[in-house]
Amino acid sequence: MFGNCSARPKVLILHAYSPTNLGDKLLIDLAMDQVRLALGECEFRTVCSDASGFNNSDYVQWRSGVDDFVPFANRRVRMMLTTFFGAHATIEQLAERADLIVAVGGGYLRGGHLAESIKSAGAHLGQMRLARRYGHKMLYLPQSIGPFRGLYLRVIRQLLSQVRYVFVRDDRSMQELIGLPNVYRMPDLAVLELAQSTEVLPEAVEELSNSDSPHNRPVLVVRDLRKPRNYYRFLEEAKGSASFEWAIQASGGGNNDVPITQKYASSQPRMMPEILEDPTRRVVVSTRLHGALSSLIAGFPAIHLSYERKGWGAFEDLGLDSFVLNARDAALRDVQLLIAELTEDQAGYWKRIDESRLNIASMQERLTQSIRTTVDSSDSPSSVASK
Incomplete structure (x- = not known):
């Protein structure tokens, strides 16, 4: 749980995966960095598909409200049950107490074929419903969304329409969600991180392709x-x-x-x-x-x-x-x-x-202001971000 006495903003991160995929772990770290850039030091809790891999109590396993009654079910079954029974009480309390909820960036919201749809829905649909319930303080960091088919696309659009901001990192995702007024184009978090770098970029590298080592x-x-x-x-x-x-x-x-x-x-x-x-x-x-x-x-x-x-x-x-x-x-x-x-x-x-940095930096400023606006929800989304 979040600490009772901390004056720092309480931030809940949803849709995280596992430290075994270094790209996913990088996106969690970058999500925290992006929030700190906007709000200063924060108290984070992160909901993951594989929390045990982090070996840290700040990382919470995504599981269902009936989890205590199915102790022998495997991790994936427990996650899928959230689609029908909602999140575990511990996660509901974290969401209730959070000042800000963000979805880690990535490419997990997709359903181009049946197996992909089942996998995505089992791990993420319940989290999207939790996000919708707290939509006034919810923001989806840059990700690729889609493709989807038929009913699943309508469900995804309906859920995303009820959160404050949805940032997507490619034009095809923008097209997938066309018509939703809260969707904005934004570079990948790692691209934003690279644009922030103050180090001198290297100008030369050795010719290595013919080396024996x-x-x-x-x-x-x-x-x-x-x-x-x-x-x-x-x-x-x-x-x-x-x-x-x-x-x-x-x-x-x-x-x-x-x-x-x-x-x-x-x-x-x-x-x-x-x-x-x-x-x-x-x-x-x-x-x-x-x-x-x-x-x-x-x-x-x-x-x-x-x-x-x-x-x-x-x-x-x-x-x-x-x-x-x-x-x-x-x-x-x-x-x-x-x-x-x-x-x-x-x-x-x-x-x-x-x-490219100047344009990326201006887009990052929009994201920073959007995070601040989400915490101070008296502002209108359209006043801080543009498509």
Whole structure:
């Protein structure tokens, strides 16, 4: 529970996932940073699909009001029961006492096919109903929403229409929610973080692709894809070239990249945080969006192999639209040409980001003001954010 005596704003974060996916953990950290930027130091509690992974009492497992009566049900069943029986009393009390409720950024609200709809609804629909109940103090941080089909789309639109702000990080999500007056375009939280950086962006990187040491080669982050088309052919080409160090961005639950990485890697893959601590900056080629964005934040130039709308949105916001490829159609030759272009003119690469910062910073100010307005709900949403 929240402390009784703290004068700091009490903030509840919904829709968090697990620390095993480093991109999801990054988004939780960035959500907290964004709220602190607007409100100063806060007292946070975070509702997660896998709270035990954090090993911290500030992270609360998403579970149902009948959870105490089904002690032997697994975690996913307990979450799905929230759709029918509501949240556990502990979570209801946290929501009641919170000064602000925010949904962590990401791409979890989708239902393009039956299995995806069931998974998304089981983990998130109950949280959306909780968010609707406290809509006057609820804000959805930048995310990709959709696609949806039929009745599920109508349900999602109806629930989102009753919260104060919904920020989306790509134009297709805007189109999915067209007609809702509380939906606004905003870059991904990691893009906002990169735009805030006061460090001097690196202007050069060594030519590494011909190095014999695996730890001096470009880094490749991969994942399994649904409807992969030519993606696995590219991975075979990359394996045969022996020109990459393979790395892991996500390692648990339904986002476990360890098996596919070990299948293609010629040496034991390292986790991305370890690689980003290397003193030598290298090119990162990442199928995981937040593998690419966390690399940029650390000063490693990145190429993104995108498989969803969020990737194109983020790299377009950064002025790097020519450095994002469709993961399902990428070939090794395409990637090698971009690596060569980037390493030959890294000053130009970082200059694109620098030129995008002013626009990103102005959008971030809208988000900051929207958070403040949500806490002080006497203001109108239209007065602090524009589409």
